[in-house]
Amino acid sequence: MSETAISRDMRAWFERYINAFNNSDFDGFGAYYAEDVVFHGQAAQLAGREPVLAFYRGVKARLTETVEILSFVGAPGRIAAEIRTTLVARESWPDFPTGPLEAGEMRQSINFVLYDIIEGRFTRIRSARFTSLPRAAP
Numbered sequence: 001m002s003e004t005a006i007s008r009d010m011r012a013w014f015e016r017y018i019n020a021f022n023n024s025d026f027d028g029f030g031a032y033y034a035e036d037v038v039f040h041g042q043a044a045q046l047a048g049r050e051p052v053l054a055f056y057r058g059v060k061a062r063l064t065e066t067v068e069i070l071s072f073v074g075a076p077g078r079i080a081a082e083i084r085t086t087l088v089a090r091e092s093w094p095d096f097p098t099g100p101l102e103a104g105e106m107r108q109s110i111n112f113v114l115y116d117i118i119e120g121r122f123t124r125i126r127s128a129r130f131t132s133l134p135r136a137a138p
Contacts, residue, residue, distance in 0.1 A: 010074030014081070014115075022066045026053055034121035041127045042111075043097035063101065064088040070110070079115040082130070084108060 020028030033049040043059070046052050059065060064087070071082040086108045089101040101107065110131045116124040 007072075007074045010079060011072050014072065014074065014079055015069065018067055018069060021056075024060050026057065032122050034118065034123045037122050038124045040125065042129055062089065062091055062093050064090065077117050079113075079117065081113050081115070083111050083113055085111055 017029055017032045019025075020032075030049060030053050033052055035049050036047070037049055037052060039046040039052050039055075044055050046055055066086045068084045068086075069081055070084055073080045086106065087101070088106045089096075089103055092103045093101045109129050111127050111129050113125065113127045115122050
């Protein structure tokens with residue numbers, strides 16, 4: 001299989017993950033995490049599939065989070081993606097890990113995310129914010 005075909009297949013696989021994440025399909029996107037996945041993000045540093053899912057259950061209970069792929073590079077064992085994350089607060093969250101949110105507020109950021117993959121599961125996810133976009137008031 002050519003590098004282009006591998007990257008295309010990986011992108012389709014990754015898009016299914018993003019779709020499940022955006023639709024809050026915890027079983028769907030949780031299936032992509034290894035049991036011992038390590039997650040390094042702006043809002044949390046976590047180890048283990050269940051702690052990552054518990055974190056996202058808490059986040060998605062209070063706000064709508066959607067992710068859009070802006071660029072993608074896939075190779076065996078690794079994905080690098082530039083993503084736009086949009087958060088919309090359904091309720092005020094004064095102690096949100098990356099700064100207070102007011103009900104109705106929208107926050108966007110551009111992030112670079114690296115995913116290490118073994119046997120079809122993410123084993124390590126590292127995210128770094130590239131830029132925050134202007135906030136929209138509630």
